[in-house]
Amino acid sequence: MLLYALRRFGLALLILIVAVTVMFLMIRAVPGDPVQIMLGPRATPELQARLTAELALDQPVWKQLVIFYGNLLQGDLGIDVFSGRSVTDIVFQQLPHTLWLILGSIIWSATLGIGLGAYAAAHPNTLIDRVTAAISVSFVAAPAFVVALLSLLVFAVHLQWFPAIGAGEGFWDRLNHLVLPAFAIGLSWVGYIARLVRASMLEVMGESHIRTARAFGINERRVVMVYALRIAILPVVTVIGVGMGFLLSSAVFAEIVFARPGLGKLVIDSITTRNYPIVMGSVLISTGLFVVSTALADLINAWLDPRARTAN
Amino acid sequence: MKIEWTKAPVGRRNFLKGATALGAAAALPMGLGGRAMAAEGGTLRVRSYGDLQSIDPAFSKGVIDEEIHASIYNKLIQYKPGREWDWQMDAAAMIEQGDETHIKFALRDDIGFTNGFGAMTAEDVKFSFERIVADETESPNKPDMGPLSHVEVTGEREGTIVLKEPFAPLWSIALPYITGNIVSKKAWEAAGGKATTDPLAESGPYLRDSWSPKEKTVLKRNPDWKGDAPAWDTIEILPIDDENTAEIAFEAGELDFTRVSLGSVQRYRDGVPNGGTLLEYPSLYYTWLGMNLDHPKLQNKKLRQAIQHAIDVPSVLEAAYFGAVDPSTGIIAPGLAGNRPQSLVPPQADFAKAAELLAESGETNVTLKLDTLNKTTFTTAAQVIQATLAQIGITVEVNVLESGAFWASADNEDLQLVLNRYSMTPDPYYATSWFTTEQVGHWNWERFSNDEYDQIHTSASQLTDQAKRAEMYQRAQDLMEESGAYRFLTHEATPVIHSAGVVPALRPDGLALLRYFGKA
DSSP states (O other), X not given: OHHHHHHHHHHHHHHHHHHHHHHHHHXXXXXXXXXXXXXXXXXXHHHHHHHHHHTTTTSOHHHHHHHHHHHHHTTOOOBOTTTOOBHHHHHHHHHHHHHHHHHHHHHHHHHHHHHHHHHHHHSTTSHHHHHHHHHHHHHHHSOHHHHHHHHIIIIIIISOOSOSSSOOSSHHHHHHHHHHHHHHHHHHHHHHHHHHHHHHHHHHHTSHHHHHHHHTTOOHHHIIIIIIHHHHTHHHHHHHHHHHXXXXXXXXXXXXXXXXXXXXXXXXXXXXXXXXXXXXXXXXXXXXXXXXXXXXXXXXXXXXXXXXXXHO | OOOOOOOOOOOHHHHTTOHHHHHHHHHHHHHHHHHHHHOOOOEEEEEESSOOOOSOGGGOXXXXXXXXXXXXXXXXXXXXSSSSOOEEESSEEEEEEEETTEEEEEEOSSOBOSTTOXXXXXXXXXXXXXXXXXXXXXXXXXXXXXXXXXXXXOSSSEEEEEESSOOGGGTTTTSSSGGGOBOOHHHHHHTTTOOOSSOSOOOSSEEEEEEETTTEEEEEEOTTOOSSOOSOSEEEEEEOOOHHHHHHHHHTTSXXXXXXXXXXXXXXXXXXXXXXXXEEEEOSOEEEEEEOTTSGGGOOHHHHHHHHHHOOHHHHHHHHHTTOSOBOSSSSOTTSTTOOSSOSSOSSOOHHHHHHHHHHHTOOSOEEEEEEESSHHHHHHHHHHHHHHHTTTOEEEEEEEOHHHHTTGGGOTTOOEEEEEEOOOSSHHHHHGGGSGGGBTTTBTTOOOOHHHXXXXXXXXXXXXXXXXXXXXXXXXXXXXXXXXXXXXXXXXXXXXXXXXXXXXXXXXXXXXXXXXXXO
């Protein structure tokens, strides 16, 4: 298991380096003079020249990349051009908001999705199964931005149950502010996880060890919840790991629509203003988050199912 | 936070020196009376379209920073809320134009800086203004101060602003706006001359209480403020980029004041939720279709004129701005010196004349590329222009660009037609500065170059005779239009909504002057 974990994290590091390098090259390939865009029309030539030198934009791209990784190894993500603040501070100030949002979405969508899927699998081809299927597919098909706007209009404007914008202050207020955005970006995952769990469960329920358990007279609820679900949940763990990436991208629009702080909004604003240090800092952290979450999902999978370790 | 300072002899005699000062001083209580009476406390929540970038006026990025700076700092003079551009006294007890290059001022004796940095003195004014124009500061806002030479300190609270040459915009964009904010010399020097996002010393009616990046800036009353008490205890400034989100937040009761989208104006004209009110202000922005005079395809003036006459401005505005804005006559907005009552080419298209001009040009099978930003308003406008030019046989390919790529168009030698929009401060000098020969290759994307225009731009800023200035700037816009390189579209608009309990204090272009916001 330890060897497997080391190999998995080595691969994660490699993926991180490739992803960050590609992003580094892509942002430099986008048209437009970053210094001119950053400083605006009225910046003096001296200031433009100084910033160009500070960001090493007068160097060849390969050299800029070497400088970037050199600084990164020393834990230096640079300084924000506009505010003069440390990029590390800025990114880590926004990160908790995005993590809250993603975790909130995953927790509620996985809990409900697994429940719905397991229940439908336990009652296959019944009315309940068909209703659950219809609901799940509807959830998957509902575009998150439509859900976001409708939930804002219904729950924030009309009913005034939840706040419309911001991230709140203090634990309970933050939780209250999390409800609508987490609902909006998590809804389609409920349907997706429910369908996945149902299919996986039905497959597992037909296997010999389940039949054996039933033959031993073990309570049906225990068969479903312990023997079947433990195996059936494996693909869900993997999907949730990969889903972190999708939720990170969904968080971008959620942060805009709900006017929440967060990494996604930070990246969008920084790309628009060609604020390279912030873009790279944010990309590094969000890519790292994605890579680590998928690696963790693989490790949990391997822990739950020893066959996964040998297969890899 | 305790402020200690001694009173300086800014006497009544000094106060009475300037007739301008008298007028402004008389107007001041009228403007603030309502606020003072309504000052009962509470929290005002307003939307800003972006987040704070710098607390240092020398590096202010514009309106977003200025909304905060104007509340926590003082200037000699401030914009006066209302529908017409005017200013009122702020930190100045007296200010007068001695001659064309000298402006005398005396500070009030009751303004001090926080964090123990003492009373505001003329040395602070000198430091604040001179550092803006100093080369070593590298302030992007340096042009606003124009030909400032230096500030002479003649007393503890008296001084004279000395210009190298006359500069009329000093009164309209330098002193009452970004560069006019007075900071504490001692505080800045103690910090090594630089401030980033944390205030070093504040002096305004509000103090910045907290800043959560991308989330909220909170301003609280300055307990040591000796001027007219602001109406609100707390002001929360929420950075919300998306106007639709801001509208929803307002309707949910989470905002008291916000700019709204032009597409929502008609809906709010029919009624603003929660007893709110819609206010419609003109904007200073100017939007136009430009033609690159250096491009081989656009060398023929008759062709350019045909394009001018074939674009139906009302149709563009109806489709792209939902009919909520008026056609413009040039780059200088109504209410400012130099605004033209009408353009040379009427806003309505004249297809017969356009076809006639095209025939005279001898050009056939004309195909042109139109560059525009990837915003719905501009892409819609581009499509209408594409359709109207097609009526006279000109084919237009719309090239939609992301903002970074679009704003790098100065280097694009293949630029042909461009749908553009610039922002503006309340002085015509600011608008004409982008179309001079010197700006070719920078912000003058049409590559328009005209000696008379350049001369007007230089000399009109030195005139104090407003009527003469207006005439000169009108002539400058005539020259632009006569070149055939411009089809002026609109100055857009600033529609805002506010809740029932708020009395907004706005500039004539609809931007908020938060320190003057009152209660209903």
